[in-house]
Amino acid sequence: MIIWGNYDRDRNEDTGRFECPQCGSETDFTLVRTWNYFHIYFIPIAKQQLVAERILCEECNIAFPITVLAGNAQMVESAFGSGHGSEVQQWP
Numbered sequence: 802m803i804i805w806g807n808y809d810r811d812r813n814e815d816t817g818r819f820e821c822p823q824c825g826s827e828t829d830f831t832l833v834r835t836w837n838y839f840h841i842y843f844i845p846i847a848k849q850q851l852v853a854e855r856i857l858c859e860e861c862n863i864a865f866p867i868t869v870l871a872g873n874a875q876m877v878e879s880a881f882g883s884g885h886g887s888e889v890q891q892w893p
């Protein structure tokens with residue numbers, strides 16, 4: 802009997818600094834991507850597809866959508882004052 806299937810796995814793919822909307826200051830972040838893998842006997846064979854990606858603040862440990870980086874350049878206040886905060890997703 803061959804055991805095979807798919808599973809999701811988080812990978813820390815990048816780090817950098819950003820202005821965290823929660824902390825209100827410049828902090829380190831980790832870019833976390835969730836990949837779906839095809840596995841045989843639980844050995845990952847191939848990255849199937851990107852399931853999700855998020856920016857994790859190293860200070861407050863809150864995950865933000867990746868668009869948080871785009872809004873960081875100049876207009877942090879306007880970006881987050883116009884309802885973008887509702888896009889923030891919490892990951893277990």
Ligand SMILES: [Zn+2]
Pocket residue numbers: 821822823824825828858859860861862863
């Ligand atoms: Zn933070």
